[in-house]
Amino acid sequence: xxxxxxxxxVSAIILRNxxxxxxxxLATYAIGITGMALIPGEEGAEGHGRMNLYHAFYxxxxxxxxxxxxxxPRAFSDAQRLWAxxxxxIGVIAWxxxxxxxxxxxxHPELLTALAERRFARSVQRISHPFFIICGFGDTGxxxxxxxxENYCTAVVIDSDTERIKALGLRDYRISxxxxxxxxxxxxxxxxxxxxxxxxRAVVTLTPSEDTNLKIAVMARTLNPSVRIVCRSxxxxxxxxxxxxxxxxxxDPYEIFxxxxxxxxxxxxxxxxxxxxxxxxxxxxxxxxxxxxxxWILCGYGxxxxxxxxxxxxxxxxxxxVDPDQVPTDSELHRVMGxxxxxxxxxxxxxxxxxxxxxxxxxxxxxxxxxxxxxLNPLVFSVVRQNHHxxxxxxxxxxxxxxxxxxxxxxxxxxxxxxxPLFLDLRIYLRSIEGRARIGEVVDxxxxxxxxxxxxxxxxxxASAGTAIVSLQRRGVPITLGDVLRSPVDRTxxxxxxxxxxxxxxxSIMLPDDGLELTDTDTILFCGTVPAxxxxxxxxxxxxxxxxxxxxxxxxxxxxxxxxxxxxxxGDRPARS
Amino acid sequence: MNLEKIIFGFFxxxxxxxxxxxxxxxxxxxxxxxxxxxxxxLLVSLLTTGLKIGDRSQIGAVLLSTSLVxxxxxxxxxxxxxxxxxxxxxxxxxxxxxxxxxxxxxxxVANGVSVLMLVSDTLMSRR
Numbered sequence: 149x150x151x152x153x154x155x156x157x158v159s160a161i162i163l164r165n166x167x168x169x170x171x172x173x174l175a176t177y178a179i180g181i182t183g184m185a186l187i188p189g190e191e192g193a194e195g196h197g198r199m200n201l202y203h204a205f206y207x208x209x210x211x212x213x214x215x216x217x218x219x220x221p222r223a224f225s226d227a228q229r230l231w232a233x234x235x236x237x238i239g240v241i242a243w244x245x246x247x248x249x250x251x252x253x254x255x256h257p258e259l260l261t262a263l264a265e266r267r268f269a270r271s272v273q274r275i276s277h278p279f280f281i282i283c284g285f286g287d288t289g290x291x292x293x294x295x296x297x298e299n300y301c302t303a304v305v306i307d308s309d310t311e312r313i314k315a316l317g318l319r320d321y322r323i324s325x326x327x328x329x330x331x332x333x334x335x336x337x338x339x340x341x342x343x344x345x346x347x348x349r350a351v352v353t354l355t356p357s358e359d360t361n362l363k364i365a366v367m368a369r370t371l372n373p374s375v376r377i378v379c380r381s382x383x384x385x386x387x388x389x390x391x392x393x394x395x396x397x398x399x400d401p402y403e404i405f406x407x408x409x410x411x412x413x414x415x416x417x418x419x420x421x422x423x424x425x426x427x428x429x430x431x432x433x434x435x436x437x438x439x440x441x442x443x444w445i446l447c448g449y450g451x452x453x454x455x456x457x458x459x460x461x462x463x464x465x466x467x468x469x470v471d472p473d474q475v476p477t478d479s480e481l482h483r484v485m486g487x488x489x490x491x492x493x494x495x496x497x498x499x500x501x502x503x504x505x506x507x508x509x510x511x512x513x514x515x516x517x518x519x520x521x522x523x524l525n526p527l528v529f530s531v532v533r534q535n536h537h538x539x540x541x542x543x544x545x546x547x548x549x550x551x552x553x554x555x556x557x558x559x560x561x562x563x564x565x566x567x568x569p570l571f572l573d574l575r576i577y578l579r580s581i582e583g584r585a586r587i588g589e590v591v592d593x594x595x596x597x598x599x600x601x602x603x604x605x606x607x608x609x610x611a612s613a614g615t616a617i618v619s620l621q622r623r624g625v626p627i628t629l630g631d632v633l634r635s636p637v638d639r640t641x642x643x644x645x646x647x648x649x650x651x652x653x654x655x656s657i658m659l660p661d662d663g664l665e666l667t668d669t670d671t672i673l674f675c676g677t678v679p680a681x682x683x684x685x686x687x688x689x690x691x692x693x694x695x696x697x698x699x700x701x702x703x704x705x706x707x708x709x710x711x712x713x714x715x716x717x718x719g720d721r722p723a724r725s
Numbered sequence: 726m727n728l729e730k731i732i733f734g735f736f737x738x739x740x741x742x743x744x745x746x747x748x749x750x751x752x753x754x755x756x757x758x759x760x761x762x763x764x765x766x767l768l769v770s771l772l773t774t775g776l777k778i779g780d781r782s783q784i785g786a787v788l789l790s791t792s793l794v795x796x797x798x799x800x801x802x803x804x805x806x807x808x809x810x811x812x813x814x815x816x817x818x819x820x821x822x823x824x825x826x827x828x829x830x831x832x833x834v835a836n837g838v839s840v841l842m843l844v845s846d847t848l849m850s851r852r
Binding site: 636690693702704705707709710712716 | 727728729730732733775776777778779780781782783785850
């Protein structure tokens, strides 16, 4: 339906713009050809020597297009030459006009948009596997697309900024990601992007405008009642509204940032582990930076500052806020008015503070705060917020104890929600009282299993991949999680794979034990290296390999071998007893 | 070391070597191809098929099918020798010899594939 209307639009534009040039060409040809056929030529053997219509058309064609073969089929009379001169001029002018119109047509912005939309809709139609729709290709959107590409997931991108779509075309993704420059809140564009298809796994809205995000969420929900929606939203009011839309995962970058910061301060080991797992190989698991507990100074008290302050308050960490804005705040808050600088920082008590968060939405200010802090109290633990991805080099040179990028944190969070939703359950568990006790254990296990290669996440459903396990189970060979994780090359070694969450009939088992017996109802979230993942998948397919992994010796293959093995066992037994 | 693997490998390779033993020499020269060799190749090939029956793995299925092909080719070769132009009592003529040896060549290819798969499977499992 959408494609035909698009086609109509394209042909309508072409027809409207090319009608006059076509008529002009037609008239010129008609006049030239008729005249040429009527004007008498040199008298020859055949009589009057006029050109026939076919020869006149041939002559006009080669002269009007400036090819000019000469006087064909025979030399012209003077009258014919006069008409030929006129033909030449009017023909060339008509053609120039027609070509000019055509060039204008192919540069017609409306036609270009219509064609781009058609091309986009076609390339989305060609996607035959599950895909995601990303609306808004800013810092977060492009980081998310990069992460999806690394997991070999396709994303369809819509952004209203031409420059961003051009930037998308220049990225070296592992798989193609079609992009469209359009307003994503228009239903037609969402349909072109495939929101109504069953393959569409989720719509992620990351545009800078809250209202647009809201609109996209509502449109997407109306167009496809079952699609998953991940929506960026920072205000309470919008969040309440989104809840009525239903089944919307709300992503608040400020809140995520604040919670991450709290994790970094309260449970640095967990923060380092997660950071390492989701891709920061530079993180040192052995000695993560440990932020001290005590008085913290927060520079910037916007939406993010508020989120950080309340997150820290939940853990009873004293905070002092430095912010220039005159906003009514609760009386409990200890705050210093003014832009963060040497004097205001001193007033906030930088000398006896243990940590500082340079968290304004301006990168220069944050770097400036870092510099004045180093002068006033070089021992203080500094956390800096990096707003723009392109300032990476300046920040890495600033030697802060912790650099946090809201866009990166948000992108990783969404990526996890899309590709490994079970990991979010694990994160919640590890922050609970019961889970906190196991952080040490899980970090220890991670260090033992991985030898520095980058792990990735994947979810495995044994309902489809567990047929060999079930067939072995029926023959009385129960396969445990530990068996599967042994290396098929040498069962005493372990694959570089860590099982994180096992889901069975609605209940989740966090950090499952090796002794756990597998069933075909299990869904397991693994994290591990790519070659190890391949090994795991291949041993799950082969019941002989599973038997070896479980028992340590080869199962006889074939009836004869089976019979032979039985005979040998029968022969062994009396000898032993 | 695994007794099963030894027996299995022994017969698969023997089927190939006997087959080679039969086909080498001038194609149409009856003096270069011994009936007994053909007979032995057929026997070992049948025996190998028996060993392969019952393997549930992917590679086992393909091994069995190559074995069946080699049986078929060798049985046809023996049948041609036994039935056409006066049977096994007379020395086969030029045309008949060409047919027999060509069929045995086909079986040779199937046996070769079998051995190739056996070797690659062993290398792949790496234990």
